[in-house]
Amino acid sequence: MTESAPRLADLPGEARAALDAQTIELPSWAFGNSGTRFKVFGTPGTPRDPFEKIADAAQVHAHTGIAPRVSLHIPWDLVDDFDALAAHASEHGVRIGAINSNVFQDDDYRLGSLCNPSAGVRRKAIDHHLRCIEVMQRTGSRDLKIWLADGLNYPGQDDLRARQDRLAEGLAEIYAGLGAEQRLILEYKFFEPAFYATDIPDWGTSLLHCLALGERAKVVLDTGHHAPGTNIEFIVMQLVRAGRLGAFDFNSRFYADDDLMAGAADPFQLFRIMHEIVRVGALDPASGINFMLDECHNIEDKIPGQIRSVLNVQEATAKALLVDREALTKAQAAGDVLAANGVLMDAYNTDVRALLDEWRTDRGLPADPMRTFAESGYLARIAADRVGGTPAGWGA
């Protein structure tokens, strides 16, 4: 039992190095408005374009020090001059990360994109991905992230098998378009917006397609995209074991794909996930795993919502780094169920917040990012400055 809160110096050097290596990529769309089918509530100061989104994202990095990249969503974040956008990011201390393709908002995509029964619509969806790859060339992005809304609402609506075959064909053409250093990362989702069958509903399906495509195709695990009760850390372990975990979309959920702040719904689960990550050293960028947020701030302020999420992931990571691996392995080998569980829980039950305050202070970052941001007046400033124009949202 830990008698008091640990300090940074209590961490082994390797653990400190892991903390230092950790980065979390932010989604540009988290800074725009989002909501449910019932209502999208707006906030004053919501960005009107990708430049403003990046400025907001940079606030998160400025306060936490571990969020140096921003993912873009195409076409939501299309700009005429991506060089200017990249320069803008750089000026704000961040850079552009993964490119997310969006093939679910044109009327043509009512019955799917890459899986659509119409060859013309499939062609259009493939072409959109090829254009995304062009954007990647200009932004220096490594990852083309694909999440498809494809699926069926009614049994019989389309042929489940034929759709897989179309999907494989489309993905193959897209994969062939990638540069040698680029990757295709393929997300799966249990359901929504399709309500009977989703064309990539589980990690098994995503993995099968990745295996068919080649080494640079990897699986994206979104923590909110599973059936109730699914053991997510098991999937993390399995994909790492298969060498195919390409990225995380962190968020949290009580019910479906709620897209709440990471760690908000089940902080113990987030800890268990990070435990599987740190135990194989996968925080190291060499692991090729891109740790990203993918969340909606429907009712809370967006920038502090992202800060809170980043901190939650970092706290879970610090706890995972505190696990006494030697004691754990010993108890596991002895088949001592309570002792082994106890070692894990000791780390989880430890309060790591002071340790991380110290980590930030050492780097010239605010000890308390939430308070410092709140006191910075940034939200009031953007609310005053960003008058007119259309707030960004999922439609733009």
Place this chain on the structure above:
Amino acid sequence: MTESAPRLADLPGEARAALDAQTIELPSWAFGNSGTRFKVFGTPGTPRDPFEKIADAAQVHAHTGIAPRVSLHIPWDLVDDFDALAAHASEHGVRIGAINSNVFQDDDYRLGSLCNPSAGVRRKAIDHHLRCIEVMQRTGSRDLKIWLADGLNYPGQDDLRARQDRLAEGLAEIYAGLGAEQRLILEYKFFEPAFYATDIPDWGTSLLHCLALGERAKVVLDTGHHAPGTNIEFIVMQLVRAGRLGAFDFNSRFYADDDLMAGAADPFQLFRIMHEIVRVGALDPASGINFMLDECHNIEDKIPGQIRSVLNVQEATAKALLVDREALTKAQAAGDVLAANGVLMDAYNTDVRALLDEWRTDRGLPADPMRTFAESGYLARIAADRVGGTPAGWGA
């Protein structure tokens, strides 16, 4: 085992009377556009106002003969002259049914309506309900149907208990505003749009509020508003036993509140629900149960989507009426599990479509409503006629 498809004459008189007594109320909003948070796909010919919605709903009644009422949603269906709307309905062979209050789309309602921590917002929400009661006076509606989007996304966001107290207070004021023949029917929902806690999440909560309000407060059971695995027919039975089942919202779901066509996802469940209804004679209007649809036709045509749903409910009802009640009771009393289950399954496995074709033909209705409607050219006509204006949707 039934050797051939039964005919109408094979039904006992009481069962035929029950079929004749059955009506299903249609939701005006099912004829407008709907979708998910990702996209709302439109259809040509979508109604632009409540008059056009009612005209479309009337098509469903014209083809099925059992859908004579249309629920309105306020403010979506606000008109200047409700007398004119009622007359319009009457001309089209239908009438106005329940009034649904909508207190989830103003910005004020971001943190709830009747449960909102702000007294001012609660006042506004109560006032909206009182205005809905005024609409009821003008439309002759019996039922004020309340579904609240109130809830929390994050633990601690608000006080669960205080919200119940506010809710009770607001409902009491609304209930007091009802006319002597009017009812307040209160819906519950497991989750969405709130993702941590919903203020009326289950039938127990709805019932407790109804018991506190008085005899004319009843529970609305929406078949899509339950946790995975919930036995819905049990709840139907329990609410009927308590004398508090006020209405159904029929739809179907595989995952969450998918709002698919009734009977599309689990026709056997729909049959079991109707079995609990017919066994206590609750199809009789005297039961006070309002059978309604509440669905979204996100990707399919709306009018035939409603026709298909109405037919599915009717088919499930006919099967339930075919249950050999005497044989069932005997097998149950004997504790003969397989025989009792077999009696129920015999009815479910029977094909009742010819019987219902006959039922319709006898009434001068089309034997095959889906085909007759498709061949009527109505969809092409409204697509051609309804040019300009804003298609109705959940926002209007």
Place this chain on the structure above:
Amino acid sequence: MTESAPRLADLPGEARAALDAQTIELPSWAFGNSGTRFKVFGTPGTPRDPFEKIADAAQVHAHTGIAPRVSLHIPWDLVDDFDALAAHASEHGVRIGAINSNVFQDDDYRLGSLCNPSAGVRRKAIDHHLRCIEVMQRTGSRDLKIWLADGLNYPGQDDLRARQDRLAEGLAEIYAGLGAEQRLILEYKFFEPAFYATDIPDWGTSLLHCLALGERAKVVLDTGHHAPGTNIEFIVMQLVRAGRLGAFDFNSRFYADDDLMAGAADPFQLFRIMHEIVRVGALDPASGINFMLDECHNIEDKIPGQIRSVLNVQEATAKALLVDREALTKAQAAGDVLAANGVLMDAYNTDVRALLDEWRTDRGLPADPMRTFAESGYLARIAADRVGGTPAGWGA
């Protein structure tokens, strides 16, 4: 943000009083063998009779200081001389708590007990409860705890409604048999061992029966007896509000009724539950809520499994007592979602273990109960002593 682990003195006096008032009742059956339908694994030293179970339970109290009562299960814990059993308990520093009736293990109960279609079986089940009340007289127990395995495996197997009526009748007779100071506490369960319908599947059903019975009928909430995703703290709040929360069965689960150690699967949920308890002062015995464990230690040692569970509940309680109620209320009233959630999380993220070590030390209890028990040699002693006889399990 808490900079270091709080000490006992950091707690307000009221919170310290609440900690002091807290007691947790242990289930005698947790000390016997249990398992799944696939296998019951035994442990050396498993008690052979209620006397040995109580001796083991007393170890939990001796090490934690907050587990002074033991629930009995009848007939598993039937003895000829209950006075001797009570005296034995007293000698070991504990006393007998609630009496649990067991009407699911005779062959007669294949199709149910109080809901059985056979009047003879119902009579037998009622009579068993009356005998449990006799046991209560002899043991001075206040609570007759009823959990029924009644339900159906197949649709149609029996009449859902008739079973409710039989249930109401049986409960009424049992309730009438209670002494003036005794209570009937009625448990609900989502499913298992019945796989289609359970006769008391949810809190609403249990509450309806309690309301019909009278003031001394209360609901038992077993934390493992809900559908996936159910918000349990909401139900706690609602039952407290209705004045009908009679008792808890603590345990934890990832899937179904897993009966794992309390707090093991979702410690944040346990904290949220305890937050609803402490916010209304319901730890006070005057609240009439009996806090009990109901768990299975299928693969881990039983006594330390119970100690770990008791400590987990106490830690969650201490965290709930640390919530800055004033700050929380203020943030809630202001509609500041992130701040309000932050206040709650601050308490949850605090490490309370040193504080509780201190609490124990102050009372002459071991600072680290798990270690002290492990080092006590008790398990080795009972393994050596309890040779021969039949280890207790769910069958005895």
Place this chain on the structure above:
Amino acid sequence: MTESAPRLADLPGEARAALDAQTIELPSWAFGNSGTRFKVFGTPGTPRDPFEKIADAAQVHAHTGIAPRVSLHIPWDLVDDFDALAAHASEHGVRIGAINSNVFQDDDYRLGSLCNPSAGVRRKAIDHHLRCIEVMQRTGSRDLKIWLADGLNYPGQDDLRARQDRLAEGLAEIYAGLGAEQRLILEYKFFEPAFYATDIPDWGTSLLHCLALGERAKVVLDTGHHAPGTNIEFIVMQLVRAGRLGAFDFNSRFYADDDLMAGAADPFQLFRIMHEIVRVGALDPASGINFMLDECHNIEDKIPGQIRSVLNVQEATAKALLVDREALTKAQAAGDVLAANGVLMDAYNTDVRALLDEWRTDRGLPADPMRTFAESGYLARIAADRVGGTPAGWGA
């Protein structure tokens, strides 16, 4: 719309051939007693040994004509002389099918079998499988069916990744022991008896191991082994597409692994599954898919429970064979959601019972197997004959 129940002659020749080709393998253990952790209810006449189980299974085949094989469970069905058992089966008109290994009932397996942290226990588990292969040589079985109860109850209890590595190693040795015509078929299960993590929890994990093993390793899909809401027909399609669907375990469930009779809980789902099977011609034995039942008859009679299940699968198959494939494909290609769904539902809504009565009559089988069996007096006969001895159950 089908105006009357179809006759056998209404089926195309290909569909009739598919019906004729269909066989369903029965589990020997379905004829023994089973139950839940709460109680195992027995029935008079329960078999006491594998010979009697096979005699009972043969009754199912005698009445249905499509259940010619019986799976064995080792060690439950160990006999000294497997030649005698095979001859006994042959005399009764059936033969021995798959061999199921059981490595979950020795005390050694408390922490797992092939995944156990102890090398000694893993060795024992591997050896048991090698002995099962010896049994296969003697019985002429093609399939070694492996379902493991391995998993964890508590986070940290063991190393998730190390367990996968041990599993892979153990499976490799077992696979190497197979004869050239033999297969290893590997089952997955969402949860139970492990309640935190299961070592083969999903089809993806099973498939990964099969891919590593070789061509003769295939996945077993048990319809009850999935998370709530999982689209099972999608997995069927995906495994067929990957060439790795080795076998089905049919049963049905409302909640967890309820092991109810196939088709009892969701007959529409069973139909959708069979639709995916017949659309690729996989009823043909050449597909290598072994269609098996795996069920528990906890409260109903076992032999008629199996007959009912076999008939339910056959009825779902006949409906799937009635799907108008041409119309379906046309509607799907046209993107006509309602029409495509309608084609599928037309087949599902058709009553195929008379058609299958005819199919049986043509083969000299009873038109109504349930009634004929009930009237045969077989149950009374075995109840009278099988006196003394220990009824078979999951322990023996």
